[in-house]
Amino acid sequence: MITIVAEGKGLNTRTCIISEGSYPIIPGGLSEWAHMLIKNLKDVEFEIFCIVAFEEDKPWVYERLPNINNVVVKPLMRSNNKKTRAKLPKEAFASLEEFFNGASEGKALGLENLVSAVPRGAAGKSWLRSESYWEFIKNNYQKNDASGSFLEYFWTSYGLDSMMLDSLNFVNEIPEADIYHCVSTGFAGFAGALAKAAFNKPLVITEQGLYLNERRNDLTRQKVSESYGRQLMQFSESMIRTSYRYVDKLVPPCLSHIPIETDLGADVNKIQVINNGIEIERFQPSARPERIPVIGCFARVVPIKGVTDLIEAAKIVIDRCPVEFVMLGDVQDQQYYEECQELVQKLGIGDHFKFMGHINPVEWYPKVDVFTLASLSEGVPYALLEAMSCGLPSVCTAVGGVPEILSGGVGFVVPPGHPEQLAEKYCALIGNRELRLEMGARATEKARNQYTIKKMGDNFRGLYEELINGH
Amino acid sequence: MGIEGYNLTKLFKPIVNNPGIRQAVLFIVPSLVTTTISILLFSLLTDFNSTQLNHLSITIFAAIIISLVGAAGMQLLIYRIIEDHEYFTEDAAMRGIKTGILCTVIISMLMVIIGIPYFLNVLNFSAADLLIVIILTLIYSAIWVITSAFWAAEKNLYPAALFAIGYIGIFACTYGAYKINFSYTLAGFAIGSCFLLVLCWIGARKAFGKQAVVQNVRADLRRIRHIASQNAGAILFNIIYVLAVFLDKIFVWIVQGRAAGGGLSILGPYTEGAFLGLIPMLSIGVVAYFSIKTKVLVENRFKGTLIEIQNRIGAYKSAYQKGYVTMLLAAYILGIIVALLGYRFIGNTSVIPVLVTVICGSIMFSGIIFNSMVLPVFGKSSVSVAAVLAVIIGEIVSYPFIATNVWYAALGFFIGSLIGFSISTFYTLYLFSRFEFNMFNVLVKNQ
Numbered sequence: 001m002i003t004i005v006a007e008g009k010g011l012n013t014r015t016c017i018i019s020e021g022s023y024p025i026i027p028g029g030l031s032e033w034a035h036m037l038i039k040n041l042k043d044v045e046f047e048i049f050c051i052v053a054f055e056e057d058k059p060w061v062y063e064r065l066p067n068i069n070n071v072v073v074k075p076l077m078r079s080n081n082k083k084t085r086a087k088l089p090k091e092a093f094a095s096l097e098e099f100f101n102g103a104s105e106g107k108a109l110g111l112e113n114l115v116s117a118v119p120r121g122a123a124g125k126s127w128l129r130s131e132s133y134w135e136f137i138k139n140n141y142q143k144n145d146a147s148g149s150f151l152e153y154f155w156t157s158y159g160l161d162s163m164m165l166d167s168l169n170f171v172n173e174i175p176e177a178d179i180y181h182c183v184s185t186g187f188a189g190f191a192g193a194l195a196k197a198a199f200n201k202p203l204v205i206t207e208q209g210l211y212l213n214e215r216r217n218d219l220t221r222q223k224v225s226e227s228y229g230r231q232l233m234q235f236s237e238s239m240i241r242t243s244y245r246y247v248d249k250l251v252p253p254c255l256s257h258i259p260i261e262t263d264l265g266a267d268v269n270k271i272q273v274i275n276n277g278i279e280i281e282r283f284q285p286s287a288r289p290e291r292i293p294v295i296g297c298f299a300r301v302v303p304i305k306g307v308t309d310l311i312e313a314a315k316i317v318i319d320r321c322p323v324e325f326v327m328l329g330d331v332q333d334q335q336y337y338e339e340c341q342e343l344v345q346k347l348g349i350g351d352h353f354k355f356m357g358h359i360n361p362v363e364w365y366p367k368v369d370v371f372t373l374a375s376l377s378e379g380v381p382y383a384l385l386e387a388m389s390c391g392l393p394s395v396c397t398a399v400g401g402v403p404e405i406l407s408g409g410v411g412f413v414v415p416p417g418h419p420e421q422l423a424e425k426y427c428a429l430i431g432n433r434e435l436r437l438e439m440g441a442r443a444t445e446k447a448r449n450q451y452t453i454k455k456m457g458d459n460f461r462g463l464y465e466e467l468i469n470g471h
Numbered sequence: 472m473g474i475e476g477y478n479l480t481k482l483f484k485p486i487v488n489n490p491g492i493r494q495a496v497l498f499i500v501p502s503l504v505t506t507t508i509s510i511l512l513f514s515l516l517t518d519f520n521s522t523q524l525n526h527l528s529i530t531i532f533a534a535i536i537i538s539l540v541g542a543a544g545m546q547l548l549i550y551r552i553i554e555d556h557e558y559f560t561e562d563a564a565m566r567g568i569k570t571g572i573l574c575t576v577i578i579s580m581l582m583v584i585i586g587i588p589y590f591l592n593v594l595n596f597s598a599a600d601l602l603i604v605i606i607l608t609l610i611y612s613a614i615w616v617i618t619s620a621f622w623a624a625e626k627n628l629y630p631a632a633l634f635a636i637g638y639i640g641i642f643a644c645t646y647g648a649y650k651i652n653f654s655y656t657l658a659g660f661a662i663g664s665c666f667l668l669v670l671c672w673i674g675a676r677k678a679f680g681k682q683a684v685v686q687n688v689r690a691d692l693r694r695i696r697h698i699a700s701q702n703a704g705a706i707l708f709n710i711i712y713v714l715a716v717f718l719d720k721i722f723v724w725i726v727q728g729r730a731a732g733g734g735l736s737i738l739g740p741y742t743e744g745a746f747l748g749l750i751p752m753l754s755i756g757v758v759a760y761f762s763i764k765t766k767v768l769v770e771n772r773f774k775g776t777l778i779e780i781q782n783r784i785g786a787y788k789s790a791y792q793k794g795y796v797t798m799l800l801a802a803y804i805l806g807i808i809v810a811l812l813g814y815r816f817i818g819n820t821s822v823i824p825v826l827v828t829v830i831c832g833s834i835m836f837s838g839i840i841f842n843s844m845v846l847p848v849f850g851k852s853s854v855s856v857a858a859v860l861a862v863i864i865g866e867i868v869s870y871p872f873i874a875t876n877v878w879y880a881a882l883g884f885f886i887g888s889l890i891g892f893s894i895s896t897f898y899t900l901y902l903f904s905r906f907e908f909n910m911f912n913v914l915v916k917n918q
Contacts, residue, residue, distance in 0.1 A: 131905070146776065146778075149774075149775065149776070150773075150777040154911060154914075
């Protein structure tokens with residue numbers, strides 16, 4: 001039963017947030033965004049359905065908000081148990097074959113037949129042990145990769161198909177709700193599409209980062225074969241296209257996502273940009289004394305944040321003028337962190353480039369003079385909005401919604417993967433205090449006009465209302 | 472494929488030119504030497520009356536059967552240790568042998584301890600007799616483990632040479648002691664067996680080198696336990712297989728012993744016919760040929776493109792077909808020779824029906840063993856276990872009828888082997904008909 005309490009003000013409804021590897025157990029920009037949304041929509045009840053890689057207990061890293069009812073954490077990869085050994089009806093095999101054929105070709109999948117064919121309670125993996133699956137995998141290999149290692153193709157296909165079969169179980173596990181809101185595409189979007197196919201309730205997908213870009217970036221770092229990479233990308237593309245097929249409203253946080261989304265089959269009429277918002281009152285500008293400029297990168301230490309590019313840029317700048325660099329964020333990839341540390345030592349800039357680990361950003365914005373991000377992929381970075389609100393000029397890579405946010409003379413953008421261009425912009429700001437202050441003031445103004453949490457909350461409240469009324 | 476339809480020239484050409492046949496010959500040589508010497512030795516012990524000869528035979532057979540059962544699982548583990556170095560990264564063979572001997576001795580001694588009341592109360596063994604059984608069990612437990620290490624490392628010349636020389640030593644010691652005083656015969660046999668063990672140990676040191684790493688027995692036992700848990704099916708097969716070979720004989724000895732008012736009565740037409748009837752099983756030497764021929768194919772079975780995998784499967788199937796037909800042919804030929812010689816030379820006509828029936832059973836049994844090499848490729852060691860269990864069941868079912876005619880024991884062995892042979896052959900062919908699928912399905916099931 002859905003009750004609209006008062007138009008645009010109070011919406012008595014239940015929304016299920018579907019996340020993948022993020023809220024509420026893994027910190028990061030996406031989780032921050034989800035937390036802020038829930039915190040701001042006090043009149044909406046939330047169910048949380050969080051998809052994690054494996055079955056394991058992970059503690060919450062966010063305060064449990066009073067409008068959250070239940071949190072269901074389900075693994076993507078499941079160990080062998082009675083449920084996974086459960087036999088699927090033979091009639092389901094044809095649907096599965098059609099389904100996985102589509103997945104291996106990167107197509108949008110039709111889920112209705114499958115949802116009705118998979119018995120409630122368990123989507124067993126018996127098909128993966130059947131001759132029907134064996135013929136399917138052989139045919140696909142011969143069609144796509146007949147000159148590569150068959151064993152590798154087999155395991156990759158099997159692994160991906162097994163994960164997808166496991167994910168069909170979501171349809172039996174997702175909590176009941178009036179609206180399903182996925183905070184990303186990928187498996188979260190796929191789970192949302194399943195919910196839509198099964199329950200015919202409105203589906204919203206917010207796409208902060210671009211899933212396919214992120215997977216591509218992951219792959220360039222991993223030493224995997226071409227065949228594995230190709231299969232993974234097609235599989236990911238298929239999930240994205242499927243979620244676009246079922247979505248009622250696709251909500252990117254910036255305009256720059258739209259052409260990429262429409263290229264992947266999203267209906268432009270279903271797209272609505274809603275800017276991210278921050279709690280402006282927490283991020284106030286402060287006086288910046290004359291000192292050796294400090295350039296701060298507020299990001300987790302993970303490859304996608306381009307930390308090695310930042311270090312190389314830092315080396316160029318440190319050689320030219322007095323400056324300090326600080327990396328402010330959790331180390332979430334130890335191997336990458338060690339790689340970065342080695343690079344810092346190798347370049348001999350250890351005295352001027354520090355890794356600070358987990359910090360409280362509110363305390364750190366006043367200590368920094370220039371905000372920077374060297375990311376290879378981004379959506380709309382929260383840290384950037386916060387820094388702008390605090391009156392910091394920015395030098396960032398032109399990824400995701402960053403160029404849009406930094407337009408209007410509030411910062412510089414350079415192409416990703418070009419440390420020398422980053423260095424050039426740092427030098428431009430380090431040598432010109434007036435420019436820094438001027439850009440910072442403009443940034444504060446832009447943040448307060450466009451990126452407030454209230455505005456974001458109102459926009460989503462309106463969207464939920466529209467979907468429920470229109471459904 | 473029928474034997475008639477098989478091109479014999481094509482069949483034998485690759486086998487004779489292949490090192491596999493040399494390996495098979497190396498298996499047959501020691502087997503023939505030991506069989507010949509044993510027959511010769513027993514025929515020369517004429518000073519014994521039937522009770523004394525029976526007592527001597529029980530002592531030797533008890534030690535050999537107990538040690539074989541005790542070592543049955545360990546032999547397989549030694550194969551795994553030597554082939555897979557991962558558990559015993561350095562000095563794999565010597566450390567495996569030592570730990571294997573320790574485990575086998577423990578298992579065998581446990582069996583002896585369980586059997587002590589039977590030895591003392593039913594068989595009326597003295598403490599000295601029991602001591603001889605224990606000593607012989609220890610010796611042969613160690614010998615079987617060392618021999619399996621040679622086989623696993625494909626150093627088959629060693630057991631061939633060592634057994635040929637060692638059995639001449641056993642013959643010399645036993646017969647020499649017998650000639651001094653017939654009551655020393657068992658002691659002579661034990662000294663001869665000791666000589667064989669020493670030879671085997673020296674051979675192992677020479678073949679595998681000195682041990683460079685100090686042995687951590689507890690850690691090695693842990694490793695053995697880990698490998699054992701991973702190979703439980705195959706271990707079970709080995710144990711049941713050894714039991715199946717002897718169970719019919721043990722049943723007959725019990726029944727004959729009861730009839731004679733004693734514990735076990737070994738001597739008689741059944742023992743003669745049943746042991747000679749096992750000679751066609753020497754054809755399982757072809758297994759060595761088959762395993763060498765297919766070793767690389769099996770190791771690389773998942774490598775490369777699908778076409779390469781399919782080509783390897785084709786080669787494997789062809790090797791199986793050739794090996795299987797060769798083994799059956801060899802078993803038939805050996806069976807015919809043994810049957811003809813038995814008919815010509817064995818005076819006791821009641822031996823012949825037993826001999827012929829056991830020969831037929833042995834041929835089938837060889838098929839079970841051959842298929843047990845193939846079934847693990849599909850993760851189906853359980854089928855091999857079921858096949859040898861069928862033999863055991865056949866033997867057990869025949870037990871109530873043995874008192875009326877000992878031939879029923881041979882019939883039980885034959886029918887059980889026939890059923891086991893049918894199970895393993897049909898299942899193997901069924902798996903072969905969808906080879907690729909079944910081979911990959913094992914990966915999926917085990918992941």
